[in-house]
Structures are given as C-alpha cells and as structure tokens.
Amino acid sequence: MDMLVVDLSRWQFAATAMYHFIFVPLTIGLSVIMAIMESVYVMTGRDIWRKATLFWGTLFGVNFAMGVATGIVMEFQFGMNWSYYSHYVGDVFGAPLAIEGLMAFFLEATFVGLFFFGWDRLSKIGHLIVTWLVALGANFSALWILVANGWMQNPVGSKFNPDTMRMEITDFMAVVFNPVAQAKFVHTVSAGYLCGAVFVLAISALYLVRGKHVELAKRSAVVAVSFGLASALSVVVLGDESGYVATEHQKMKIAALEAMYHTEPAPASWSLLAIPGEDGRPVFSLSVPWVGGLITTRSFTEELPGIDELVDRAQDRIRTGTVAYTALQQIRADGSDEAARAVFEEHWPDLGYALLLKKYREDVENATDAEIAMAAADTVPGVWPLFWTFRIMMGLGFFYIAFFALWFYRASRGWLDTNKPLLWFTVFLLPTPWIAIESGWFIAEFGRQPWVVEGVLPTFYAASGLTVLDLVLSLSFFVLLYTVLFVIMVMLMIRIVRAGPKDKLFAADEDEDFVMAGLPATPANKELGS
Structure with a gap:
C-alpha cells in the first residue's frame, strides 16, 4: 500500500470527522438544556420559559441539520476509503452503526419534527415528552456510535474466523458493555453537556452586557450555570475513569500521553510539562511525584510501563503473530488441516501484530529481526502531539470547574449582570469547549495509531486502493464544502441571535405564509417559508 494514499485517506476521514464533531456535542448539550427549560415551563406555566425553549430550540435545529449533513458522508467513507476495513471488521463494526440508525437517528429525527411543528398541536405534557425524546435520541445516537468506536479501541466480544477471513461477533453484549465504550460514552456526553452550557451562557452574557432580552437571558444563564457546573465536574471525573480504563487496554497510548519512555x-510521577530533545525523548521534565501512577492505576504498587518496555512486548507479540499467520496460510491451503487450526486458535489474538510486518515485506513469516524491530517501533504513536493536546484538554477541564463555580456563586447572589468584564470574558470564551472536545477526539484516534482496530488491524492495511489524485480531489472538495457549510451555519446562528427570541417558532402573516423565526419577513422568505 502506498503510504501517501494511507495518509491522505486518514486526513480525509479526520477532516470530515472533526468537522462533524463540531455539531455533535452542541446537539447533545442543547437538547437536554431545552428539555429542562420546557420542563420548567410546564411546571410553572410562565411564558418566558416557553419563549426560551423556542429560542434555544431554533439554534438547536440549525445545528442538528448541519450535524446530519456532515455525518452521513462519514459512513460512506468506510466503503470508499477504507474498503478492507469494512470487509475485515464490518460484521462487528456495522452492527452498532445499524442500531444507531434504526433506534437513535430515526427516533431523534422523528421527534425533532414534532418538536418544531407540534407546539400548537400537542398538549403541554405531550410536547414536553417529545422534547425529552429528542434529547434521549441524541444521547442514544452518541451511545451506539461510541459502542462502535469503543470496540475499535478494545475489540472485545469478537473473534477472527479463518474460513471467512473476517472478524465476527461472538458476544454482542460484551461489545455493548465494553468498558472502554461505556467510559467514552459518559465522558463524551458530559463534554457535550458542558459545550451546550457554555454556548447558552455565552449568548446570555452577550444579551446581558448589551441590555437586550434581559429576562430570558437571566433565566437561561441560571440553567446554563447550574447545568454547566455539574457537567464540568462530571467531565473531569469521568475523564479520569476513561483514562483508567485506557490504562487497562491501551497502555501505549497512556505512556505516549505522559512521554514516559522508561x-x-x-x-509513577505525572509530568506537568516536558521538553523534547533531538531524539524525541524528554530532556527536561517538571513532574509531580506519584500522581501519574495513582491516576492511571489507582494503586501504590502497580507499575505503569514505559514506551521502551511496551515496544519490547510488541516484538514478542509480532513473533507470536507470525506463528498465527503461518497457520492461517496453511488453513487457507487446506481447510481440513486440524493441526494448523489448533495452532491458529492458540495464537490468533496476535495475528494483527504480524500484519504490521506487511509494511516491510509480503511474506511476514520470513521477517528478519530488524524488520520485527521496525514494526514494533511503529506501535508508538506521535508522542509530543499527544502530550501537549492532553494537557490542553485537561487544563480546560479544570478551568471550567472554577469558571462555573464562580458563575454559580454569582447567580446564587443575583449578580448575573453586574460585572461587564466577566460577561465579555464569557462571550469570548464561546469557542473553547470545541478546543477541548476536538483535543479529546484527537487523543482518542491519533493515540490509537498505528491501529485502526487496536491490536487487530493496522491502519495502513485497512485503506482502499485509491489513487493519490482521487484522494486529493475528494479531500479538497470536502474541506471546501464543509467550510462553506460551516460559514453559512455561523452566519445563520448570528442572525438568529441578533433577531432574539420570538413568541412562536414559525410566525404566520396575514397571507398565511410562514417565515422562519429570526428572519425578516421579506417576500423571498415568505415564499421559502410557505
């Protein structure tokens, strides 16, 4: 496989995934916040809460539409750019994706329509149920996507079938309740809740600092502050749990995050910062004793292996994997060879390590010690991008605890609009949740390299046989298209925020045409609305 083709395929999937992940966390967060606001409306009967639900629901709808538009493309890429991946693990990976489409996406899409068009057709309780089902659908969608992704990080409940040359499910419930998937799910949705809280608080702060829509802004800010503080605390706690689970199943990723070679x-200690030398190893490190080992292993006695030791372990697994690979070739030549099947059954968990040698030679069973050493060295991901990205993400996580604690204290005192510098600071803080979220996604995916499925299938072995021209054209097209869509979405959201909250989601004029809330009642908009 041409490694440039592999790299371009990775860039294309990374670009589309990270564009898509701009919209996912905000969808998750806003769906719950507007459900909370509508619950208050139903309990109190105060129309301001209905207006708040309508306003944030309009912004949710724009974001949801963009999430759908960018998410559909990603699934097509599995067949187009990663065809061997689809063949090799499609029986396992495809199951949770199918359930996500049937259970979560259809549920969410159906009730999103009822949310927008059911205000005057459903009872208060009925519409509230619809809104909570929208939130439930958004969370279900995240669950099944992360079940699929969690399996890529920790491929449990499955086994390689030498007769079909595919990974197949042996225990579906093990796939669903994969500890990596469950830890990733709760951490990811908590980050989405935090994102939604910052979004609502920042726009509310903008209204307060300008003295516009003050009543709605104050109530929205109170909800955002309370929800945000709980979310910030859960992000850090559940992030710690995610790291602990990764220590069990992805030791190399953890060692790379800490730039710990020995x-x-x-x-083990935890490095606050470190400086790499010419060979990539740290020449200076400012560390806190014990903290790294306690966080990752939750033990005073369990060692956290360094990169060098893990590379040595990888060499052993590559050698064992070549035994499995040789037995697999014998089974393919003679399916009735029971001796070869017995050997393969014993060594198949290391088959993926043997495939790392495909980068250097086709007949992996004849690999030299030097080639095995190079393949083992490939199991080390990019250490320093992971090291600094992790500290950015973690620093923002702890910052948000202090930030929302401050706002919670001020809200409890009724001081929401008394400090203009803090309000402006909150407005300009709006992009930062996405920095933390995209950093977390980068750590999860880049930190898994060189595996597309941990220990099972190397990334370079999973790509389709496309040409460089194919990928350059498609990558350029997607980046351009997604950038244009993102700019359009931002402009539309700015327009809705400037227009402010409306009494109705869709306003009817005397000609009974409908125009979107937040847009001027021009003839063109009336025609579009009708």
Whole structure:
C-alpha cells in the first residue's frame, strides 16, 4: 500500500470527522438544556420559559441539520476509503452503526419534527415528552456510535474466523458493555453537556452586557450555570475513569500521553510539562511525584510501563503473530488441516501484530529481526502531539470547574449582570469547549495509531486502493464544502441571535405564509417559508 494514499485517506476521514464533531456535542448539550427549560415551563406555566425553549430550540435545529449533513458522508467513507476495513471488521463494526440508525437517528429525527411543528398541536405534557425524546435520541445516537468506536479501541466480544477471513461477533453484549465504550460514552456526553452550557451562557452574557432580552437571558444563564457546573465536574471525573480504563487496554497510548519512555517505580510521577530533545525523548521534565501512577492505576504498587518496555512486548507479540499467520496460510491451503487450526486458535489474538510486518515485506513469516524491530517501533504513536493536546484538554477541564463555580456563586447572589468584564470574558470564551472536545477526539484516534482496530488491524492495511489524485480531489472538495457549510451555519446562528427570541417558532402573516423565526419577513422568505 502506498503510504501517501494511507495518509491522505486518514486526513480525509479526520477532516470530515472533526468537522462533524463540531455539531455533535452542541446537539447533545442543547437538547437536554431545552428539555429542562420546557420542563420548567410546564411546571410553572410562565411564558418566558416557553419563549426560551423556542429560542434555544431554533439554534438547536440549525445545528442538528448541519450535524446530519456532515455525518452521513462519514459512513460512506468506510466503503470508499477504507474498503478492507469494512470487509475485515464490518460484521462487528456495522452492527452498532445499524442500531444507531434504526433506534437513535430515526427516533431523534422523528421527534425533532414534532418538536418544531407540534407546539400548537400537542398538549403541554405531550410536547414536553417529545422534547425529552429528542434529547434521549441524541444521547442514544452518541451511545451506539461510541459502542462502535469503543470496540475499535478494545475489540472485545469478537473473534477472527479463518474460513471467512473476517472478524465476527461472538458476544454482542460484551461489545455493548465494553468498558472502554461505556467510559467514552459518559465522558463524551458530559463534554457535550458542558459545550451546550457554555454556548447558552455565552449568548446570555452577550444579551446581558448589551441590555437586550434581559429576562430570558437571566433565566437561561441560571440553567446554563447550574447545568454547566455539574457537567464540568462530571467531565473531569469521568475523564479520569476513561483514562483508567485506557490504562487497562491501551497502555501505549497512556505512556505516549505522559512521554514516559522508561518504566518508573510505582507509583509513577505525572509530568506537568516536558521538553523534547533531538531524539524525541524528554530532556527536561517538571513532574509531580506519584500522581501519574495513582491516576492511571489507582494503586501504590502497580507499575505503569514505559514506551521502551511496551515496544519490547510488541516484538514478542509480532513473533507470536507470525506463528498465527503461518497457520492461517496453511488453513487457507487446506481447510481440513486440524493441526494448523489448533495452532491458529492458540495464537490468533496476535495475528494483527504480524500484519504490521506487511509494511516491510509480503511474506511476514520470513521477517528478519530488524524488520520485527521496525514494526514494533511503529506501535508508538506521535508522542509530543499527544502530550501537549492532553494537557490542553485537561487544563480546560479544570478551568471550567472554577469558571462555573464562580458563575454559580454569582447567580446564587443575583449578580448575573453586574460585572461587564466577566460577561465579555464569557462571550469570548464561546469557542473553547470545541478546543477541548476536538483535543479529546484527537487523543482518542491519533493515540490509537498505528491501529485502526487496536491490536487487530493496522491502519495502513485497512485503506482502499485509491489513487493519490482521487484522494486529493475528494479531500479538497470536502474541506471546501464543509467550510462553506460551516460559514453559512455561523452566519445563520448570528442572525438568529441578533433577531432574539420570538413568541412562536414559525410566525404566520396575514397571507398565511410562514417565515422562519429570526428572519425578516421579506417576500423571498415568505415564499421559502410557505
């Protein structure tokens, strides 16, 4: 496989995935916040809460539409750009994606329509149920996507079938309740809740600092502050759980996050910052004793292996994997060879490590010690991008706890609009949740390299046989298209925020045409609305 083709395929999927992930967390967060606001409306009967639900629901709708538009493309890429991946693990990976489409996406899409058009057709309780089902659908969607992604990080409940040359499910419930998937799910949705809270608080702060829509802004800010503080605390706590689970199943990723090349006595220290030397290894490190080992292993006695030791372990697994690979070739030549099947059954979990040698030679069973050493070295992901990205994400996580704690205190005192510098600071803080979220996604996916499925299938072995021209054209097209869509979405959201809240989601004029809330009642908009 041409490695430039692999790299371009990775860039294309990364670009589309990270564009898509701009919209996912906000969808998750806003769906719950507007459900909370409508619950208050139903309980109190105060129309301001209905207006708040309508306003944030309009922004949710724009974001939801963009999420759908950018998400559909990603699934097509599995067949177009990663065809061997689809063949090799499609029986496992495709199951949760299918359930996501049937259970979560259809549920969410159906009730989104009822949310927008059911205000005057459903009872208060009926519409509230619809809104909570929209939130439930958004969370269900995240669950099944992360079940699929969690399996890529920790491929449980499955086994390689030498007769079909595919990974197949052996225990579906093990796939669903994969500890990596469950930890990723709760951490990801908490980040989405935090994103929604910052979004609502920032726009509310903008209204307050300008003295516009003050009543709605104050109530929205109170909800955002309370929800945001709980979300910030859960993000950090559940992020710690996600790291602990990764220590169990992805030791190389954890070692790379800490730039820890040598195994330290337990419990290992944690590096606040480090400076790499010419060989990529740290020449200076400012560390806190014990913290790294306690966070990752939750033990005073368990060692956290370093990169060098893990590379040595990878060499052993590559050698064992070549035994499985040789047995697999014998089974393919003679399906009735029971001796070869017995050997393969014993060593198949290391088959993926043997496939790392395909980068250097076709007949992996004849690999030299030097080639095995190079393949083992490939199991080390990019250390320093992971090291600094992790600290950006973690720093923002702890910052948000302090930030929302401050706002919670001020809200409890009724000081929501008394400090203009803090309000402006909150407005300009709006992009930062996405920095933390995209950093987390980068850590999860880049930190798994060189595997597309951890220990099972190398990334370079999973790509389709496309040409460089194919990928350059498609990558350029997607980046251009998604950038244009993103700019349009931002402009539309700015327009809706400037227009402010409306009494109705869709306003009827005397000609009984409909125009979108937040847009001027021009003839063109009336025609579009009708």
